[in-house]
Amino acid sequence: MDFQVVVLAGGFSKSLVPLVSKDVPKALLPVANRPVLSYVLEHFEENNLKDFIVVVEGESAALLVGGWISNAYVDRLHVEVAAVPEDVGTAGALRAIDRHLTAKDILVVSGDLISDIPPGAVAAAHRRHDAAVTAMLCSTPISGPSESGSSGGKDKAKKPARHNIIGLDPTKQFLLHVAAGAEVEKDIRVQKSILRAVGQMEIRADLMDAHMYAFKRTVLQEVLNKKETFLSLRRDVLPYLVRSQLRSELSQNGAVAEENGNSKGVSDSTIMLSQLLTNASTQSFHELYALGPDGSALSPRKTHKCCVHIASKSNYCVRLNSIQAFSDINRDVIGDASHLSGYSFSPQNNIIHPTAELGSKTTVGPHCMLGEGSQMGDKCSVKKSVIGRHCRIGSNVKVVNSVIMDHVTIGDGCSIQGSVVCSNVQLQERVVLRDCQVGAGYVVSSGSEHKGESLAKKEKQ
């Protein structure tokens, strides 16, 4: 397909402390006992995209991620892992790997995206219109990862601060306006020039930028080089491209000429093809605008197209970018969106690894997962939770709506609700956790009760 896939895997995201630690970068956080990054990679692999550049922030994280990838996907995928300095932003990350980009179009995807939307649809929309950029949008999920959190409440429902405001043309193919909700202070400011050219703009607040973009490589490189202050794809590059689509500052023609020079025979046919494709559909407002008001402007105005692919409501698409999202995604992947997990479920609608041991009168409800080699004592109850590998769980333990990672020891009589317990944590007897996060290696002393806390060891630097 001549698409290169760049996966922005992040580093040690601060917003996910204490779930991430220096041993577990964000990309390796387990979702249903698989690193989150594997969902992206395998999803693309299913769609026959096998060339990846995984960009990781920070050397040590890159080593960890690289190590895992070479173990898991050796022979299957062609993955390059590139380390970039921390805090360079998504645009900075792409700038850093500039010279690795060679394909005609680049698919940029966030490494924390859990989705079943075929990337091919994005690529097709991108190619169909010969767009400079194509963004994937999805309806704000019903489960609302970032919204439905306990911090939600009523005032949040009142003003959708987190929402993106997205302007689309009537055919819902082109992106005309984009602003993140938080940036819109009082007014939505819509450029009249674009509105005039299109005539009608649908402004929606119920769409989420899914952080999957297809860029034309030349465009992406040009923008990154020209605009050195741009840090973020979502907040800088995309709005810039959308804003300037009718008075493009991109030297597309130059790029075409360059490509012509490189391979004349091939490019002729591609031009023919693209002409055929554009002629096939009625002219978009871009072409009409470029032609000028009489259809014969003295010098055609330069435009570029910003397209969208809007995923249907039935698609699952969530980013793992908060602790709340982490819990939600884990629950969804073994629950409502179980087709994503790649596991086969038992008739009881749960997954219990054959090597896991359950004590007597222990029940594991539907939408649960019990990892390899984990042991549970008697009279335990597990509901809507994921339990990792090699955990040792005592008797009379209740685990509800929680994620328990690997090698966790849980003493008798513990009760865990709505919490995340990282690897190698030890919960002594009769610990009660509600809506807590426990960082890796932490020891919770017996009998203690915690509610809504974040427990972690002090990082030894």
Place this chain on the structure above:
Amino acid sequence: MVAKKGGSKGMGAAEDAEEELARTPLQAIILADSFTTKFRPITLERPKVLLPLVNAPMIDYTLAWLESAGVEEVFVFCCAHSKQVIDYLDKSNWFGQPNFSVTTIESHNAISAGDALRLIYEQHVIRGDFILVSGDTVSNMSLSQALKEHKERRRKDSNAVMTMVIKQSKASPVTRQSRLGTEELFMVIDPETKQLLYYEDRGDNLKGYLSLDKALLTDNTSISLQNDKQDCYIDICSPEVLSLFTDNFDYQHLRRDFVKGLLVDDIMGYKIYTHEIHSSYAARIDNYRSYHTISKDIIQRWTYPLVPDVQFFGNSATKLERQGMYRAPDIKQSRSSKIGPFTVIGSGTSIGNNTEISNSVVGECCSIGSNVTIEGCYIWHNVTIEDGCKLKHSIVCDGVTMKSGAALEPGVVLSFKVVIGRNFLVPAYSKVSLHQQPIRQDSDEELEYADNSSGITESPSVSGTLDLLNEEERTELPDSQAYEVGDGGVGFIWLVSEAGQEEEWRHSVAPIPVDKLVAIMQISNDEADLPNEDGAFLPPSGELGPDSITNDSNEDAEDIRDDSVIFEREVEATFQRAVEEDVTDDHVILEVNSLRLSYNMASADCAGALFSSVMKLALDAPHDSPNELYKNVVSTVRKWKKLLKYYLPSIDEEIEVILKFEEMCLESAREYSPLFVQILHHLYDQDIIQEEAILDWASEKEGAEESDKVFVKQSEKFIQWLKEASEEEDED
């Protein structure tokens, strides 16, 4: 509420609304006055609704449409020239129709649609939902669907008071006006319910963006922002609309006040909906350009059955021939004359040899000589055009005579009975009338008029000024006392009003000249080339992080600063003008006071601003040495002493002046810094600043930083002297 009051037959509550509606005959209000001056000078003599549109008065189109759409009762509101309207309706038998009652409501003091509706409300004649149109509407739409939707909405939500009819029509990308010559319209409509959420028909073109309230998106996840619609000015209203106008006695304009008022007001929760028509025609004649466009539409039969060869009312029979030609049967036409496409010739008209007429409408009983060229003109009744005249894209009213060889450039309007002299060339866009141009617009029009003048800012064209300046010169040349239209001509050429200047070509019947289009295009391209046209307003979003909310307080502070800077500038400008035009002190004081009120400044600010203006004036006067500068200051201060003194009623203001002076010395006018003490002393001598003020200032400054005390130190001796002097006084 009105329904109950109006329904004298004891109508029930809202539950019975449906029944009530079924019983009430469908009513309509026609506003037979547009409350604008766009058709002047013609409308000085005849009301707009009686102007012929393809040889039939406009109001006939409106009435014929309403009748065919099933309206049973029409109230025609007449204001300007009401007698003419009533006479016409009487004469044309509209009053005696079965199942279609036409009633006139006369008023002589209504100055706006708002007044008209308030008056109609008082008459208690409207009993149910009604159609509100103006008497210049041409349409063939069926009202049933729109009415049904309106009533259904009403049943569910009694707050849905109005349904506006809209139609697809894209404004020209160049001139940003619709083909009807109206400004481009921005609307926000809820795609599901079709509720109107935002309406802006006079947007500020200088801004590259449109600001929508974020709150629009809190209630609806999806809104549709539309720029390709045209407002047909056909409204289906509930009786509440009338009472709303009465409640809000300041509502004047239907759109600007009423619609916007309802959209902004979220307390009462009244809602306006839209109904889009697709295949039928609806448009309103708002200006000369729409007159032209709608005439063409009628000739090209978009308005069927309201076309010249179908008799509806008031139009005489014509026969449709090929190429869109309509000819009355009894015309006298020379064999050698050529009548081009899309032309209407009224009955009783005679056309001479070798005359060419194309794309024009010629009224009844006109006599057109030989070798005349008429292109794109609207010639009304009883017009005499002698041999060899040339007419292009003009409107020629009843009874006009054009002597031989006269010519009209595009965009000319000849009002009733004007005579154009031999071989006289009427310049483009001029308006000729037997009436002199009113010097002052009478109060009726002022309201609209003020609005019009604000319209210039909307025009993106600056380049047009040059052409128009020439034009103005041309029109100004003749003495306005005598007739200005050539040998044997009768009529005054109206001066193009300042405001209208740039608008003329936009709204005239003539096509927009190519050079103008090119100029606008150039400008819009230039605008587009400005890299940061919107960039300034839409900063790279990264800069506006979520934390930007915390900046609010800073912004407020900046606002205040900005205000004071602007205020100072304004005062300075006022003062400058006073100097240049020799305005008396009293007037300056008056103006500064009004500025002070509008910017909400303290009197100390006025003093400071005035003082700095005075000092700047002195600085601007030529000088070579500090000594000369000082002399300048002395003379200027002497001249404006009274003014300065006026704003220095107390010590506080005086201190402010000293502080201001200090600031000037440090920043804007460093030349003064060596003269600080000298000038201060002078001000003291002149009693402008009292010694208490100086001493207070000095003591106030004592605690300040060293850098701030430069001038205090400079004036140490002076202060010392002042202190001693006062001590001496005490001793005395």
